[in-house]
Amino acid sequence: xxxxxxxxxxxxxxxxxxxxxxxxxxxxxxxxxxxxxxxxxxxxxxxxxxxxxxxxxxxxxxxxxxxxxxxxxxxxxxxxxxxxxxxxxxxxxxxxxxxxxxxxxxxxxxxxxxxxxxxxxxxxxxxxxxxxxxxxxxxxxxxxxxxxxxxxxxxxxxxxxxxxxxxxxxxxxxxxxxxxxxxxxxxxxxxxxxxxxxxxxxxxxxxxxxxxxxxxxxxxxxxxxxxxxxxxxxxxxxxxxxxxxxxxxxxxxxxxxxxxxxxxxxxxxxxxxxxxxxxxxxxxxxxxxxxxxxxxxxxxxxxxxxxxxxxxxxxxxxxxxxxxxxxxxxxx
Amino acid sequence: xxxxxxxxxxxxxxxxxxxxxxxxxxxxxxxxxxxxxxxxxxxxxxxxxxxxxxxxxxxxxxxxxxxxxxxxxxxxxxxxxxxxxxxxxxxxxxxxxxxxxxxxxxxxxxxxxxxxxxxxxxxxxxxxxxxxxxxxxxxxxxxxxxxxxxxxxxxxxxxxxxxxxxxxxxxxxxxxxxxxxxxxxxxxxxxxx
Numbered sequence: 067x068x069x070x071x072x073x074x075x076x077x078x079x080x081x082x083x084x085x086x087x088x089x090x091x092x093x094x095x096x097x098x099x100x101x102x103x104x105x106x107x108x109x110x111x112x113x114x115x116x117x118x119x120x121x122x123x124x125x126x127x128x129x130x131x132x133x134x135x136x137x138x139x140x141x142x143x144x145x146x147x148x149x150x151x152x153x154x155x156x157x158x159x160x161x162x163x164x165x166x167x168x169x170x171x172x173x174x175x176x177x178x179x180x181x182x183x184x185x186x187x188x189x190x191x192x193x194x195x196x197x198x199x200x201x202x203x204x205x206x207x208x209x210x211x212x213x214x215x216x217x218x219x220x221x222x223x224x225x226x227x228x229x230x231x232x233x234x235x236x237x238x239x240x241x242x243x244x245x246x247x248x249x250x251x252x253x254x255x256x257x258x259x260x261x262x263x264x265x266x267x268x269x270x271x272x273x274x275x276x277x278x279x280x281x282x283x284x285x286x287x288x289x290x291x292x293x294x295x296x297x298x299x300x301x302x303x304x305x306x307x308x309x310x311x312x313x314x315x316x317x318x319x320x321x322x323x324x325x326x327x328x329x330x331x332x333x334x335x336x337x338x339x340x341x342x343x344x345x346x347x348x349x350x351x352x353x354x355x356x357x358x359x360x361x362x363x364x365x366x367x368x369x370x371x372x373x374x375x376x377x378x379x380x381x382x383x384x385x386x387x388x389x390x391x392x393x394x395x396x397x398x
Numbered sequence: 399x400x401x402x403x404x405x406x407x408x409x410x411x412x413x414x415x416x417x418x419x420x421x422x423x424x425x426x427x428x429x430x431x432x433x434x435x436x437x438x439x440x441x442x443x444x445x446x447x448x449x450x451x452x453x454x455x456x457x458x459x460x461x462x463x464x465x466x467x468x469x470x471x472x473x474x475x476x477x478x479x480x481x482x483x484x485x486x487x488x489x490x491x492x493x494x495x496x497x498x499x500x501x502x503x504x505x506x507x508x509x510x511x512x513x514x515x516x517x518x519x520x521x522x523x524x525x526x527x528x529x530x531x532x533x534x535x536x537x538x539x540x541x542x543x544x545x546x547x548x549x550x551x552x553x554x555x556x557x558x559x560x561x562x563x564x565x566x567x568x569x570x571x572x573x574x575x576x577x578x579x580x581x582x583x584x585x586x587x588x589x590x591x
Contacts, residue, residue: 118542152574158520163516
């Protein structure tokens with residue numbers, strides 16, 4: 067009888083121990099599951115949305131500035147109102163979407179956009195000013211963005227034969243008066259010149275050749291690109307010649323300090339179209355372009371750049387930044 | 399005396415057996431579904447699919463093929479070749495639709511594409527572009543915003559540019575003064591088939 071009582075106690079203690087082990091095991095495994103769960107949850111606080119919002123706002127602002135400069139004919143205040151109005155409407159509508167993602171997002175224009183001037187030649191014509199003077203000032207003491215030319219290869223000067231490359235461009239023989247764009251720094255005597263010639267290299271034929279000089283010293287290699295249907299697009303500020311990168315132009319913008327005066331030389335020796343935007347308001351600008359907009363090349367009011375403040379806030383992220391929009395500026 | 403002990407023994411044996419069985423059941427219950435267990439509800443896979451969808455949107459937005467797809471609009475009230483509530487058999491027959499088919503559908507990932515736009519009264523409205531069914535409970539989403547302008551051109555069925563948004567008819571209204579037309583949010587919902 068005494069034996070039976072002893073064994074019952076043992077069984078009870080054994081069962082209890084077993085139960086405790088099981089519970090401990092369960093807690094352990096649950097902890098492992100929980101750790102795994104936490105580890106695979108969204109790792110980041112979702113900063114991607116903020117960056118994406120900023121990118122979309124910036125691209126909207128760039129496109130708006132370009133469109134206003136292209137189409138509007140109004141005064142500077144009209145343009146400013148148009149720009150801020152578009153940015154505000156965009157901000158309002160984009161906020162509707164952001165709210166659905168539990169975010170508060172806004173973009174606002176800081177201060178006034180810089181008043182500038184757009185100078186354009188939209189019809190095929192030589193590069194002279196509105197009075198057909200071949201040597202003229204395009205814009206004085208300023209900074210340029212979106213400087214793009216579409217030149218006819220045939221219209222450019224060709225170097226005389228039987229001369230080597232350097233001579234071909236700038237030999238003793240000064241007969242070919244190459245069309246040039248000249249940048250004179252306002253605060254120094256530094257002068258940068260971009261020469262346009264055709265068939266000036268041995269390797270490429272039917273080409274447009276660009277050569278950059280700084281105070282008479284040639285910078286890097288000439289950039290030569292074959293013409294397509296006689297045309298080559300030269301994006302000076304984007305340092306592209308016919309969609310190919312031109313290192314010499316890049317070097318020039320690295321060394322060129324704003325403000326500078328832009329002028330054309332030998333404008334009769336090239337035909338084509340071009341457009342550029344400078345950061346000097348039209349009533350303070352010296353230019354050979356027609357400021358009344360009547361004849362080509364025409365100078366019109368334009369917005370040069372604008373500052374935006376972008377705010378994006380969620381429960382985990384507070385992002386606020388101020389950006390400057392100057393589409394087509396060399397370092398933009 | 400002897401009979402008493404026999405009864406106790408059998409009770410003991412039954413209890414032990416039940417205890418053993420209970421512990422086996424318990425052990426099986428304890429090793430439940432972990433995040434690493436393969437299943438359609440895996441958190442890992444949800445995260446991966448969300449990243450995949452985000453990646454597709456980001457890359458194709460950069461390539462500039464999403465806005466032409468948004469504008470692939472038959473002016474009678476639906477996308478070209480789609481039902482009223484969008485395409486039912488895969489992505490739209492455009493470059494972006496092709497990318498969706500190749501990166502998602504061919505990997506057995508189902509997707510819906512929703513277009514959210516803003517009405518003139520400020521309400522956010524949804525228009526379905528691709529509808530491959532109701533998403534499962536474990537679907538992931540990725541979104542991205544696009545801006546439409548008055549002079550963006552609605553595409554004809556062959557992809558060429560048609561009338562501008564300002565002239566043509568489109569599901570989203572013109573909410574912006576000036577050149578702004580509407581701000582669109584594109585949402586891609588992905589889930590495992």
